[in-house]
Amino acid sequence: MISPNILYSCYVTRNLSNEQFIPEHIFLYQFSGSLIINDAEKEYSVQTGEFCLARRNRLAKYIKIPPKNGEYKTISVRLDQNFLKDFSREYEFTADIPATKDAVIKIQSQPLLLNYIQSLSPYFNLTTDSKNEQMLLIKTKEAVLLLLKTNPELKNVLFDFSEPGKIDLEAFMNRNFQFNIPMERFGYMSGRSLSTFKRDFKKIFKMAPGGSVASIKIKYKNLGDLKVSQPIYRMI
Structure with missing residues (x-):
């Protein structure tokens, strides 16, 4: 250093x-x-x-x-x-x-x-x-x-000092589920407060994002005969 x-x-x-x-x-x-x-x-x-x-x-x-x-x-x-x-x-x-x-x-x-x-x-x-x-x-x-x-x-x-704006949470989580970061950070990155992130997450995925060090399986709907694997979200 x-x-x-x-x-x-x-x-x-x-x-x-x-x-x-x-x-x-x-x-x-x-x-x-x-x-x-x-x-x-x-x-x-x-x-x-x-x-x-x-x-x-x-x-x-x-x-x-x-x-x-x-x-x-x-x-x-x-x-x-x-x-x-x-x-x-x-x-x-x-x-x-x-x-x-x-x-x-x-x-x-x-x-x-x-x-x-x-x-x-x-x-x-x-x-x-x-x-x-x-x-x-x-x-x-x-x-x-x-x-x-x-x-x-x-x-x-x-010199772009803007903060992240509110984005599509489902697409964001599907893209970034493999990152093991605090729930607050997921909220910030998606342009939401922690409370809004939890509310929107529950609305989209039909379950709460969980508490400390909780692993949650996100339920996907099948698209016709196509079966989509279930990634695991790890919230800290």
């Missing part, structure tokens, strides 16, 4: 992450190995030497795969909403059109971005104190400025 917002990761074995909700944008560089990300709609692959931006408010499972006889290494920069709102006010950047819906955006490797990643190495062993935190805040700002310089369209992703 360099700081809470700039993280250096290293693994020697294949790692399946338990993190299934991406709360903030993450700018990532793949030093070595590969990263496989699946958001239930699409699978993304990030290979050695590639950059990407993982978007906030997304559900995803990911696998970290080290190279043969090598180590899996990444640098990731977390871009949280408070930081980006302050940045937006300071530099007067705003979103003006809807952005792509992809959970992961590939970013073309460019000298400016590679030089930035290399510039982080002196910070790897810094102790945590207020002066160092200020320097790392400057490095986080630098990351955003470089992203906007090389990929101006990313302003429509980074």
